[in-house]
Amino acid sequence: MTINETRTETMRAAAFHRFGGPQEVALERVTRPVPASHEVLVRVHYASVSIADHRVRARDVPRGLKLPVTAALGWRTPKHPVLGMDASGVVEQVGADVTDFAPGDRVVLLRGARFGCHAEFVTVRAAGSIARIPDELSLQDAATVPFGFGTARTFLDTAGVAPGQKVLVNGASGAVGSAAVQLAVRAGAIVTGVTSARNAEIVRGLGATDVVDYARADFTDAGPVYDIVVECVGNAPYARSRRAIVPGGALLLVITDLVGMTGAKLRPVRGGIRRIESVGVITGAMLGDLAARMAAGEIQPVLDRVFEFDDIRAAHEYVDTGRKRGTVLVRIGQSPSV
Numbered sequence: 421m422t423i424n425e426t427r428t429e430t431m432r433a434a435a436f437h438r439f440g441g442p443q444e445v446a447l448e449r450v451t452r453p454v455p456a457s458h459e460v461l462v463r464v465h466y467a468s469v470s471i472a473d474h475r476v477r478a479r480d481v482p483r484g485l486k487l488p489v490t491a492a493l494g495w496r497t498p499k500h501p502v503l504g505m506d507a508s509g510v511v512e513q514v515g516a517d518v519t520d521f522a523p524g525d526r527v528v529l530l531r532g533a534r535f536g537c538h539a540e541f542v543t544v545r546a547a548g549s550i551a552r553i554p555d556e557l558s559l560q561d562a563a564t565v566p567f568g569f570g571t572a573r574t575f576l577d578t579a580g581v582a583p584g585q586k587v588l589v590n591g592a593s594g595a596v597g598s599a600a601v602q603l604a605v606r607a608g609a610i611v612t613g614v615t616s617a618r619n620a621e622i623v624r625g626l627g628a629t630d631v632v633d634y635a636r637a638d639f640t641d642a643g644p645v646y647d648i649v650v651e652c653v654g655n656a657p658y659a660r661s662r663r664a665i666v667p668g669g670a671l672l673l674v675i676t677d678l679v680g681m682t683g684a685k686l687r688p689v690r691g692g693i694r695r696i697e698s699v700g701v702i703t704g705a706m707l708g709d710l711a712a713r714m715a716a717g718e719i720q721p722v723l724d725r726v727f728e729f730d731d732i733r734a735a736h737e738y739v740d741t742g743r744k745r746g747t748v749l750v751r752i753g754q755s756p757s758v
């Protein structure tokens with residue numbers, strides 16, 4: 421090698437090059453990212469395989485959103501061949517201007533729609549969505565924080581959940597729903613979870629006072645009793661949920677279609693109900709706070725299964741069932757005991 425040549429290092433990553441089923445995902449060697457001066461390079465130990473990975477891989481998006489989403493994801497081939505929105509791991513290297521992190525730091529991070537976490541290494545802005553993990557929290561548990569708790573937290577913060585309020589979480593056993601139940605309970609709310617019979621005990625265990633089995637009852641039959649409805653399934657838009665929300669209450673549209681999104685943007689308050697479909701970013705400070713709360717036992721990880729990186733296709737297959745409880749992880753790192 422001459423003095424001017426720099427060796428391009430490679431790493432293992434799970435990539436897909438055609439939209440479709442889990443069979444499109446395969447491990448391959450790709451160029452290892454190099455951190456810019458303001459970035460941190462993290463060796464990934466755990467990354468979640470989330471419904472967002474499913475949606476992007478299969479282009480399975482809510483009604484009316486195919487066109488705008490396709491523009492963002494790629495028309496013919498995926499713009500983000502390596503999926504994975506979030507991860508936990510250990511800082512490998514920092515850019516020249518980074519002072520907040522150092523090699524060896526255990527961190528949790530969210531790349532969100534930039535994806536790329538189903539890989540041995542990722543970069544993230546040091547001032548972005550990254551936080552140190554308290555010593556008492558394992559890297560495995562920390563990896564359940566960003567997607568579910570981060571999303572639930574931004575929505576609940578935007579609504580301003582208060583002690584004594586009645587909160588209903590539709591889809592209470594999913595990654596976002598199970599986090600929303602816990603965060604609302606910790607905020608002092610009285611929480612009802614909508615779930616199936618098989619997950620009723622899990623949801624009660626997270627602190628829900630009541631559980632509605634969606635196969636046997638419709639939560640809106642109770643009339644306008646909830647201050648906040650957190651919609652995490654896609655079957656409780658404004659037209660349905662409004663019957664269950666008190667005047668002055670809020671509908672948190674974690675998932676909605678084009679009509680719901682446009683309606684909420686154009687008329688954020690309708691029939692006395694606030695409709696919240698978009699929230700701010702999940703910051704590093706938020707991730708740090710959530711990790712600290714998990715380390716203190718205030719909130720608990722809801723971890724369904726951990727797949728080895730070699731089995732990432734099986735992880736996609738499982739997430740595709742729509743039946744996962746909380747978070748599904750892949751173990752990527754080589755020293756899981758850290």
Ligand SMILES: NC(=O)c1ccc[n+]([C@@H]2O[C@H](COP(=O)([O-])OP(=O)(O)OC[C@H]3O[C@@H](n4cnc5c(N)ncnc54)[C@H](OP(=O)(O)O)[C@@H]3O)[C@@H](O)[C@H]2O)c1
Nearest residue numbers: 471571591593594595596597616634652674675743744745
């Ligand atoms: N806006 C944002 O920024 C944002 C961020 C993250 C996620 N999301 C969206 O939020 C939604 C939830 O995400 P997630 O990660 O929590 O999903 P998830 O973990 O994949 O949800 C799976 C859970 O949904 C439950 N479920 C399925 N059908 C149900 C029904 N009819 N009623 C109640 N529960 C039902 C399943 O329980 P059973 O097996 O018991 O049915 C399962 O436990 C997704 O649509 C996702 O795209 C949006």
